[in-house]
Amino acid sequence: MSVKFTKDHEWVALDGDIATIGISAFAAEQLGDVVYVELPAVGKNFNQGDAMAVVESVKAASDVYAPVSGEIVEVNDALVDAPQIVNECGTGPEGWFVKMKLSDQSQLDALMDLAAYKTFIES
Amino acid sequence: MSEQLRTTPLTDLWSEMGGKMVEFAGYNMPVQFPDGVVKEHLWTRENAGLFDVSHMGPAFASLDDKTGLSAEEAHNKIAKIFEQVLPCDIQGLARGQIRYTTLLNNDGGVIDDLMIGRGKSDYEQGSLYVVVNAGGKEEDFKIFNEISKGVATVKRWDENALIALQGPKAVEVIKTLAPDAANLSFMSYNGFKTELGGVVIARSGYTGEDGFEILIKAENAVNITEFLLKNKNVKPIGLGARDSLRLEAGLCLYGHDLDQTISPIEAGLAWTIQKCRRERADFPGASRILDEITNKPSRKRIGIEFLDRAPAREGTIIQNQNGDDIGIVTSGGFSPSLNVPIAMGYVATEFATIGTQIRLMVRGTARDARVCAMTFVPHNYFKSESNYNRSQK
Numbered sequence: 001m002s003v004k005f006t007k008d009h010e011w012v013a014l015d016g017d018i019a020t021i022g023i024s025a026f027a028a029e030q031l032g033d034v035v036y037v038e039l040p041a042v043g044k045n046f047n048q049g050d051a052m053a054v055v056e057s058v059k060a061a062s063d064v065y066a067p068v069s070g071e072i073v074e075v076n077d078a079l080v081d082a083p084q085i086v087n088e089c090g091t092g093p094e095g096w097f098v099k100m101k102l103s104d105q106s107q108l109d110a111l112m113d114l115a116a117y118k119t120f121i122e123s
Numbered sequence: 124m125s126e127q128l129r130t131t132p133l134t135d136l137w138s139e140m141g142g143k144m145v146e147f148a149g150y151n152m153p154v155q156f157p158d159g160v161v162k163e164h165l166w167t168r169e170n171a172g173l174f175d176v177s178h179m180g181p182a183f184a185s186l187d188d189k190t191g192l193s194a195e196e197a198h199n200k201i202a203k204i205f206e207q208v209l210p211c212d213i214q215g216l217a218r219g220q221i222r223y224t225t226l227l228n229n230d231g232g233v234i235d236d237l238m239i240g241r242g243k244s245d246y247e248q249g250s251l252y253v254v255v256n257a258g259g260k261e262e263d264f265k266i267f268n269e270i271s272k273g274v275a276t277v278k279r280w281d282e283n284a285l286i287a288l289q290g291p292k293a294v295e296v297i298k299t300l301a302p303d304a305a306n307l308s309f310m311s312y313n314g315f316k317t318e319l320g321g322v323v324i325a326r327s328g329y330t331g332e333d334g335f336e337i338l339i340k341a342e343n344a345v346n347i348t349e350f351l352l353k354n355k356n357v358k359p360i361g362l363g364a365r366d367s368l369r370l371e372a373g374l375c376l377y378g379h380d381l382d383q384t385i386s387p388i389e390a391g392l393a394w395t396i397q398k399c400r401r402e403r404a405d406f407p408g409a410s411r412i413l414d415e416i417t418n419k420p421s422r423k424r425i426g427i428e429f430l431d432r433a434p435a436r437e438g439t440i441i442q443n444q445n446g447d448d449i450g451i452v453t454s455g456g457f458s459p460s461l462n463v464p465i466a467m468g469y470v471a472t473e474f475a476t477i478g479t480q481i482r483l484m485v486r487g488t489a490r491d492a493r494v495c496a497m498t499f500v501p502h503n504y505f506k507s508e509s510n511y512n513r514s515q516k
Contacts, residue, residue: 032363033161035457036434036464038486054486056434058160058457059363080432 004108005117010067014108019068022096023055023086026121032057034086039075039097046070046100048107053097055086064097068107074099131177132284132344140359147362148257150178155361163364164459167330168500171290172360172368173351180260181280181338184271186249197249198241200274205251207270209239210387210406212397213251219243219311221252221325224395225387226263231408231415232383233390234266235259236375238327243313252312252323253277254285254336256377284344289334289368291503292356297324297335299354300347304335308507319347326505330365331372331498333505370465371458373426373497379437380424380453380467388415389469391424391497422450423475427466427483428495434464435483435490441470442482442489449474452483458499465499 003013009027013020028034038054046052046066053064075098079085089095102108112120128151138144142153152175156163166172184205189197202213211224221240225233240252255263260281267277288296297304301315304324312325320343328334339347351357366376375381381390386408393416400406404413427435439452450470458465466483474481477496482489 032155033159033459035161036432038433056457058164058367058459059154061434061436 003114004067004111005114005120006065006067006111007120008065008067009121010064012067012108012111014102014105017102017105018073019070019100019102019108020096021067021098021100023064024117024121028087028095031055031062031086032059034083037079037083037086037097039077039080040072042072042075044072045103046072055083066100067111068100068102069104070100070102072098073101129178131175132339132341133175133177133286133348136345136348137175137359142359142361145362148178150257152178153359153361155363156359158358160361160363160367161459163358163360164367166358167290167332167360167364167368168460169291170356170358171288171292171296171334171354172330172364173348173357174287174289174360174362174365175284175348176287176336176365177281177284177344178257179281179285180253180255180257180263181283181285182253182255182264182267182277183280184251184253184267184275184277186275187273189249192249194245194248201249201251202241204270204275205239205253205267206400206406208266208407209237210396210400210409210412211239212399213239213241215397215399216241217311218248219307219313221310221312221327222395223310225381225392226255226266227387227407227412228383229407230383231386231411233377233381233385233387234383235263236377236381236392237263238325240312240325252325258378280338283341284339284348285336286339286344286348286351287328287330287334287336288351288357289328289330289332289360290356291333293332293334294505296351296354296357300337300351307335309333309505317347319343319350322347329372329374330368331374331500331502331504332368333503364459367456367459370454370456370467371460371500372502373467373499375424375467376454385469386412386415386420388412389420389422389424419472421472422469423472424453424467424469424497425450425475426495426497426499427452427455427468427481428493429464429466429483430491430493432464433485433488433490435466435485435492439466439468440484441468442484443474444480444482446482446489449481460500467497470494
């Protein structure tokens, strides 16, 4: 299962036609202490680039964008009750935000792999 | 960033200590350290946090000529100059006392909020200590220079260092630098000699905690700061936690909770305008301000208690139960001490009573909330006998 990254610091891991989506450890560190996460409703459809979730630190609110188009099939309610999970395990298995059924898998091709993302955040 | 950011005498030290540096009011300042905002905030509430506030505007205003004037006459002469633009009782300051006040425009709106103090010793009479905010200091000093012209000189000290040491253990820490500073009462200041150079120490701050603000000559700034940071009770704290601490304490942030359209009465700062000034009605915007004291202002600053966990940021519209817009959030964030969102804002006065049900329009969703007292976390200021006596007068 390969992980892809967006320029807005979301990660996407594809398993079959279901993509698991979260924000990168780099993004979590930049945000600082996460104190609130707002997730979309299951069944909702998003186009690539739509704001689909909100993550808030003590100081500011940031949108999380849909890295690919599709339908939300599951959300990680654990983040709502314990938003600090985002800081503790951004890219880990517990830190995911949503699972999405993709409408166009080819959108993944344009995203960065881990090596390209590392170069991107260091530049 | 095209413009060169200004630095403080401590900027390099913060970079070396892992501070995450950001632009603030034209200065390169640490917004947080590796511990992060929440830990820094809680550390300050329990121990002592050290903040660089050198971007602010400390200054001393002194009469050019005190010939033939007694100490009291000299003080009253400079006090009257500053009372032209500040509505607090400056003539009535005790020696060494500081007051929080506002700089007013002719409509009674707030140009800035600031501290003003009267020196303790004989030779300081005819001289006032002022500390204004970073964002508006050029405009503030222009006003101070205009009113002082030909009579007094305002000497800026903002090329030096101003640090705040805040928290319940601040008093134990200050004793290691200047033992006698521990005897200062809340909202008073004095000069102190230390082994690392002379300093001006005020028992004041903007976190709701006991603490001190220390003015240090630039050349001694790193030495004194490093000396204080060696104490195991002290950690450096960034601007992020400074903001969450002041919001929990219900204190106004200029440019957010105060601006040129807002009067001190709307902001809940009537207590900063002493009785003698109200009676004399001799400050800018006095007619509006006195009318608002008598007949209530049309809007008032409120604290906001959240009934769910979604924070509401500055600019969030406040509605009443019927869905009518009644106001706006001016500071919104999260309280690390209470582990809930907190906010301040302004609403039409009829909705400003504590307990009033309101709605916050967060990303299109109405979130239930209630008007509450502005002090979210009780103040922990130092109470000495002299404070007590003063408040009885």
